[in-house]
Amino acid sequence: MVVEDWTAWPYLSGSPARGRWSEVAAAGARFHTAMAHVPRPSFLDERTDHWAVADRVAWGELPLSDYSDVWGMAMLGHRLRHVDAAPQLIHGDLSGNVLLHLQLPPAVIDFSPYWRPPEYATAVVAADALLWHGADAGALDVLTAIPSRSQMLLRAMIFRLVTEARGSAAGGATVSERYSTAIRIGCEFADLH
Numbered sequence: 157m158v159v160e161d162w163t164a165w166p167y168l169s170g171s172p173a174r175g176r177w178s179e180v181a182a183a184g185a186r187f188h189t190a191m192a193h194v195p196r197p198s199f200l201d202e203r204t205d206h207w208a209v210a211d212r213v214a215w216g217e218l219p220l221s222d223y224s225d226v227w228g229m230a231m232l233g234h235r236l237r238h239v240d241a242a243p244q245l246i247h248g249d250l251s252g253n254v255l256l257h258l259q260l261p262p263a264v265i266d267f268s269p270y271w272r273p274p275e276y277a278t279a280v281v282a283a284d285a286l287l288w289h290g291a292d293a294g295a296l297d298v299l300t301a302i303p304s305r306s307q308m309l310l311r312a313m314i315f316r317l318v319t320e321a322r323g324s325a326a327g328g329a330t331v332s333e334r335y336s337t338a339i340r341i342g343c344e345f346a347d348l349h
Contacts, residue, residue, distance in 0.1 A: 168263040170255030177285050181278045181298040183262035184250045188274035194245045196271050210318035211248065211270055214311040226321045228339040232310050235346045239307045241273035248315075250277055251284035275299075279308035283316050286338035293341050306346035313342050 158164075173180045200208075212218040220233045247253070249268035256262055270276075278298055285295035299305035317335070 165265070168255055168265065169260060170257035170263050172252060173254040173256045173262070174252060175285075175289065175291075176256065177281055177291070177295050177298050179256060179262065180250050180254045180281050183254045183264055184247060184277050184281065185274065186262075187250075187264045188244065188246055188277065191245050191247075192274075196243075196245065197269060200269065200271055206319050206322040207248070207268070207315075209322060210315045211272070213318045214315040215272070220314070223318050223321060226317050228335055229314065229317060231339060231343050232314050232317075235306070235310055235343060237307055239273070239304050239311075241275060241304055241308075243271045243273055246270050246272050246274050246277040248272070248277055248280055251281050251288075273304075273308070275302040275304065276308050276311060278302060279305070279312035280315065282309055283312035283338075283342070286341055287313065287316055287335055293345065296341070296345055306349040309342055310346055313339065 173183070209218060213220055213223060216236070220229065220236075223229050246269070247264060247267055248270040249266070250264070253266040253268075254262050254264055279302070282296050282298050285291035289295075296305075296309070299309060302308060
């Protein structure tokens with residue numbers, strides 16, 4: 157429900173699934189299967205927020221070179237290749253937006269719409285695990301069944317890094333070597349797959 161620009165949601169039982177990457181990815185996969193028939197919303201073209209711009213950069217619709225000052229971007233961008241995967245309406249921010257309950261199915265909340273392959277949403281979960289939660293390479297197991305897994309992961313990492321750089325007053329300078337381990341893991345994964 158939206159009233160005077162305020163949104164209200166019903167209360168849903170459950171706890172955030174942070175750190176439970178395979179369960180988040182599985183809930184996302186079921187969510188995307190249910191959303192597969194939804195046509196592309198026209199409002200996506202009008203979005204100019206940090207997340208929308210970062211998404212376009214990650215998918216080559218805006219120049220990656222505009223973010224060459226972002227630490228690690230060259231390493232990620234150098235490995236990008238063409239991806240041929242069908243887009244659909246996806247939730248692009250599943251990591252903190254899946255609630256788990258012992259007796260209820262997972263609840264997917266706070267829908268962040270994008271028109272990308274559903275595998276990309278899973279890769280964003282893996283990127284979040286690496287970049288923001290200090291996970292090791294084991295978090296990448298959620299990508300095992302994805303044919304273009306390395307390319308999806310590279311785009312997801314670029315998406316998160318550009319978003320952070322755009323959201324900071326200091327720009328790319330804030331995205332520093334603190335992500336070096338995550339970026340190294342992502343690059344090694346891309347080199348192997």
